[in-house]
Amino acid sequence: MKQQSRTPMRMIDSSKRIHTFEEVNCGYTDHEALIEANRCLDCKHKPCIKGCPVGIDIPGFISAIKNQKIDLAYQIIHKSSSLPAVCGRVCPQETQCEALCVHTKKGESVAIGHLERYVADTYYQHHHSIDKGISQEIKIAVVGSGPAGLSCAHDLIQAGFKVDLYEALHEAGGVLTYGIPAFRLPKEIVQREINELIQRGVNLITNVIIGKTLTLEDLKEMNYQAIFLGTGAGLPKFMGIPGEMLPSVYSANEYLTRLNLMHAYDKNSLTPIHKGKRVAVIGGGNVALDAARSAVRLGADIVYLIYRRGKEELPARHEEVIHAEEEGIIFKFLTNVKEIIANDEGYVKAIKCVAMTLGDKDQSGRRKPIENPKKKMVIPVDEVIMALGTTPNPLIMSESTDLKATPKGCIIVDENTHETTKPMVFAGGDVVTGSATVILAMEAGRKAANAIIERLT
C-alpha cells in the first residue's frame, strides 16, 4: 500500500520569512525525493502528461528518480521544457498535471512540481557548461526573453538554427526577472536557466526594443528567416476610479519591478520604493499575492488583499495562498474598491469599498460579482497596489500595420502554427492570450518553434 499523503516540502518558518526575500521552499533532500518518487504508480494511461501544457514525460522522469538516475531524469524533462527549475516552482501544478494524478481519487497526488524542481536543482549542482554545437546557417530572431521567448529559443537552438534573442530591459527573463519575487523564484535560478541557453549558443541582445530601436522591417532586412514575438503583456491595468493618480498608488508591475529588477529592497540599490505601513493590494492572482507578500517583507504592519470574488475563485496558485495566509495577509473577499481617498497633504489615507455578491456565471465561466450598494466600508491604508492584470504592450503594434490584433490588443495568430497575419512572423505567450501563466507561454513558444523548424527544414 502506497502512502496516501505526499512528502511535505520543508520551508522557512513564516515568522522568519516575513523579514527576508529568501526562498520560502527549501527543496527535497535525495531521500525525500526518493520516497515521493516511489509514490508514483507509473500507471499505464499516464493521465498526468495530458495535464502538462508542454507534455513532459512525467512518469518517465519520476522512474529515473526511482533508479537514482538524476541526469537521465533531467534529460527527459529537458526534452519538453527549457525551464525545469522555474516550472517546478511557479507552475500551477494543482490544476494541471497533479490534478489528473490517479492518487487524487483517494489521497494526495504525487508532488510532481516538487520532484521537477528537485531534478533541475540536483542536475545543476553537477553540471555547469554545455558545448556550443550550432550550424548557424539559418538565422532567427526571438523577441522577448520571458518564458515564451526562452522556450522558443531553446527549441530553435536545439534544432541547429542561429538564434538572436532580443530583450527590451537590461536583464533577460521577462516576468521571471522583473515580476516574480525571489522568495518564490530565486533570481539565481532564472539566471542559471538563461546562462544555459547562452551556453547552448543563443545570442542574447539586451536593451533593444523591437518596435522602437528596430522595426520588424529592420529585422527582415537583417536576414532573419523567421521572427518570434514573445513580448508579453506588459501594460498594467488600472480601475478608472478616483484617486488612482495619487502618489503611493502603484501598479503591481511597478512595485515588483522596483523590487525585483531594480533590487529596491537592497540598501545598495539607488532605486527607491515607498514602504507603506498599511497596504491594500487589489486583485486575486499570483501577481497580487506576490505584491502583498513583498509588502509584508518590506515592513508593512497590515497588508490587505482585496478581491471582488470569493476564496474559491482566487486564480492564484494554491500553495501561494497558503503561504500568504501563514504570513499574515488579511484577505478581504467579496469586496471591491470604489475610491482612493487622500489626506490633506495629498497622500493616500484610505480606500472606500463596497461589498459584492456572486451572481450567475459570466463568459469566463466564473460567477460574476455584483455590487451590494448597501454594504460599504472605509479601510484606512497608506499605500495601494493595483494587481488587476495586464494587457499586451502596444509598442510593436504601433510600428507594424500589417500585424493584426484583437480589440484588446492581443496579436492574432494561427492556432496551430502560431503564425501571425504577417508571413514568417510568429507570436505566442501573453502577447497573444493576455496575462496567463509561465507554462502556457512556454507551450506557445514551443509550438511556434516547431512550426518554424518544420517550415525552414
Add this chain to the structure above:
Amino acid sequence: MGYNKSIEPKGDHMYIIKEKKNLTETTTMMVIDAPHIVKHAKVGQFVMVRALDTSERIPLTIADKDKSKGFITIIFQVVGASTYELNQLNENDSIQDIVGPLGKPSELEGLERVLLIGGGVGCAILYPIAEQLRFQHAEIMTIIGFRTQSQIFLESEFINVSSRFSITTDDGSYGEKGRVTDLMIKLLEEDHAFDKVIAIGPIVMMKAVTEVAKRYHLPITVSMNPIMVDGTGMCGGCRVSVGGQMMFACVDGPEFDGMLVDYDMAIKRNQLYQKEENEAYQKMMMKEEDMR
C-alpha cells in the same frame, strides 16, 4: 539594399562615452556611441540610462545625434545620486545600459511661427525642437530662464536659431531679472500671432506658462518628466493626468497638450521619493568626502 551591418545591435555592445563636457558647474553633456539607437531617433524622443549596475534607470532626452558616426548626445543636471553616478563617468568609460529611442517624437509639422520657452535643464530638451523648427524654416522666438548666470548653457545656440531671443535669471545676474512668464507677457502684449507655444522646464514653470498661453488663446505643448522605471509602458509609474485621462508619459508622451495637464498632481507624484533621494545623494556625497 541590405541592412547596414555596423548599426546592427550586438549582445556585447559598449556604450562608450566619446566626449564629455561640463556645460556649467552642474550640467554635463555626453556624446555616446549608440549606433543602433540613432537609426530611428527623432526629435523629442528619449533614452533610459543606467550609469552603473547599482544605478536607477533614468529618462534623458536625446539632445542631439550624429547619424554618420552613430553617436547620441545627452545633457543632464546632477540633481541626485543616479545623475551623480552618471557624472562620475569620463571619456572612454562606458555606460552600463542605454535603451531607446523611446516616447513619441515631437509633432512639429506645419508650424510656421512658434514661441519657445525653456527653463533650466529643460533647455536641453527644447533645443533640438528649435533646431528642427529652424530646419523647416519656421520663425522662432525664444525666451529661456535660469536661476543664475553660472547655470546658463546653450545660449549662443538658441540665439543662432531664433529671430528674437531673450534670457532671464531669477537673481538678475544675467539678462533680465525675473521669470520667463514676465517676458512672455511683455512679448505677447505686442505680438501674439503664434501657431503654438512650446514650454519645457520645471513643472511650476510649465504651469505658469500655460496660464499665460490660456489668456492669449494660444495652443501650448509641454514636455513632462515624471519618475519612470522601465520607460516602455510597463510600470505605469509615469502616469500623467491629461484632460482627466490617465496617460503614460513614456509611451503616450512625453509631450502633451499643456492646457489639459494636471500639473499639481504631477508635482505631487514627483515628490514621492524626495526623502529617499536626498538621503541617497547625501550618502554619496559623504562617501566622496571620505575618499578625499
